[in-house]
Amino acid sequence: MSKAAVFTMKLEADLRAEFMAEAEASHRPASQVVRELMREFVNQQQRQRARTEFLQRKVDAARASVRNGQGQSNEAVEADFAARRARIADQA
Numbered sequence: 001m002s003k004a005a006v007f008t009m010k011l012e013a014d015l016r017a018e019f020m021a022e023a024e025a026s027h028r029p030a031s032q033v034v035r036e037l038m039r040e041f042v043n044q045q046q047r048q049r050a051r052t053e054f055l056q057r058k059v060d061a062a063r064a065s066v067r068n069g070q071g072q073s074n075e076a077v078e079a080d081f082a083a084r085r086a087r088i089a090d091q092a
Contacts, residue, residue, distance in 0.1 A: 007034075 023030040065071050
């Protein structure tokens with residue numbers, strides 16, 4: 001992977017000193033640690049976005065099914081599960 005881009009940032013002197021000390025203690029260049037942190041952040045954001053998009057598709061599909069008359073009211077679902085709980089209680 002080409003490392004042609006330069007990233008400049010401002011941060012507190014004490015944070016920089018602590019970061020540099022920890023990078024040195026781990027026997028890794030600070031730039032490598034920053035790249036790893038950036039990759040981790042990008043992956044985390046992509047996973048979160050994928051989860052959000054998945055949930056939005058599920059919500060959209062559920063709303064569409066309700067609009068098409070395929071959904072059940074909360075009362076119907078509650079009654080169904082009350083009946084299921086009663087059957088299980090009778091079996092015990």
